[in-house]
Amino acid sequence: xxxxxxxxxxxxxxxxASRVINNDRYVSADARQRVLKVIEQEQFEPNPAxxxxxxxxxxxxxxxxxxxxxxxxxxxxxxxxxxxGIAEAVNKSDHAMLLWLAxxxxxxxxxxxxxxxxxxxxxxxxxxxxxxxxxxxxxxxHNRSFVMVETPPAYADRVxxxxxDNVGAAAEATRHLIQIGRKRIAHITGQLTIQDGIDRLKxxxxxxxxxxxxxxxxxxxxxxxxxxxxxxxxxxxPLRPDAVFCGGDTAAIGAxxxxxxxxxxxxxxxxxxxxxxxxxATKITPALTTIRHRVMDIGSTAARLLIDLLDGRLEHPxxxxxxxxxxxxxxxxxxx
Numbered sequence: 001x002x003x004x005x006x007x008x009x010x011x012x013x014x015x016x017a018s019r020v021i022n023n024d025r026y027v028s029a030d031a032r033q034r035v036l037k038v039i040e041q042e043q044f045e046p047n048p049a050x051x052x053x054x055x056x057x058x059x060x061x062x063x064x065x066x067x068x069x070x071x072x073x074x075x076x077x078x079x080x081x082x083x084x085g086i087a088e089a090v091n092k093s094d095h096a097m098l099l100w101l102a103x104x105x106x107x108x109x110x111x112x113x114x115x116x117x118x119x120x121x122x123x124x125x126x127x128x129x130x131x132x133x134x135x136x137x138x139x140x141x142h143n144r145s146f147v148m149v150e151t152p153p154a155y156a157d158r159v160x161x162x163x164x165d166n167v168g169a170a171a172e173a174t175r176h177l178i179q180i181g182r183k184r185i186a187h188i189t190g191q192l193t194i195q196d197g198i199d200r201l202k203x204x205x206x207x208x209x210x211x212x213x214x215x216x217x218x219x220x221x222x223x224x225x226x227x228x229x230x231x232x233x234x235x236x237x238p239l240r241p242d243a244v245f246c247g248g249d250t251a252a253i254g255a256x257x258x259x260x261x262x263x264x265x266x267x268x269x270x271x272x273x274x275x276x277x278x279x280x281a282t283k284i285t286p287a288l289t290t291i292r293h294r295v296m297d298i299g300s301t302a303a304r305l306l307i308d309l310l311d312g313r314l315e316h317p318x319x320x321x322x323x324x325x326x327x328x329x330x331x332x333x334x335x336x
Contacts, residue, residue, distance in 0.1 A: 085299025
């Protein structure tokens with residue numbers, strides 16, 4: 001069945017039928033209902049290529065994650081959870097998703113060129129953006145439609161993003177360690193080229209400084225990965241910390257392994273707090289005290305935000321700050 005046939009059966013013009021199929025806002029409710037009824041009855045499927053030519057929209061959402069596949073599918077479930085949230089929102093809105101993952105050892109400018117030379121997506125969702133990130137800079141400079149997952153490293157007043165209060169959440173995690181009586185509190189940071197890692201360090205540093213417990217030698221720049229938590233905890237143990245706040249759960253898991261291998265106990269000798277509340281947090285013994293934020297919800301919110309911006313339902317730039325909470329478990333003396 002052709003578009004003309006749909007229009008004739010619905011008793012509307014061809015242009016009105018086309019606007020309904022392409023989800024144009026400027027159609028009366030009655031006309032829209034009649035066209036949709038005919039489409040359902042006839043099981044009409046519009047030609048995607050033809051629709052793209054008319055609307056200049058592909059209904060494809062791009063997701064660019066400059067992390068290699070081994071990181072994406074390894075011990076860190078953050079990215080799969082984020083992607084699941086994005087996919088659910090994209091599917092519900094009848095869009096498709098195109099994913100870019102960096103290749104092993106691929107530098108960021110090469111990754112950026114690989115993403116931008118593809119014109120199919122209507123917009124992009126970006127994550128793990130570093131300072132002067134070439135893909136981020138390109139999107140801002142050329143006024144391309146995109147939404148960031150996390151606080152942008154620059155141009156915050158010009159960028160739409162979904163984030164959490166990393167400074168406040170890190171401060172809450174650190175205050176918990178102070179409240180249970182810990183005095184030598186270490187911090188294994190997340191990636192300090194990413195704003196999330198920078199802000200979590202800021203929240204930690206401010207809180208221990210206010211309590212008179214700031215020891216610079218107990219701050220170890222790291223990454224959001226178990227191997228860094230393990231190695232940096234080994235470096236910290238001779239400095240006799242009685243607690244450690246890790247910038248991510250996977251780093252905290254590595255830290256707990258190093259503590260156990262040193263013959264020390266968690267939380268009796270060293271209390272441990274993580275960040276993200278990934279699935280690994282409850283699979284370790286003792287279970288990990290951590291900052292919970294709903295990663296899937298962040299992904300779905302970012303996807304809905306981008307689609308709403310593309311459809312004109314929201315004005316750009318638009319910002320969402322999602323809630324967090326401290327979940328107390330066995331690694332700091334709670335249950336589990």
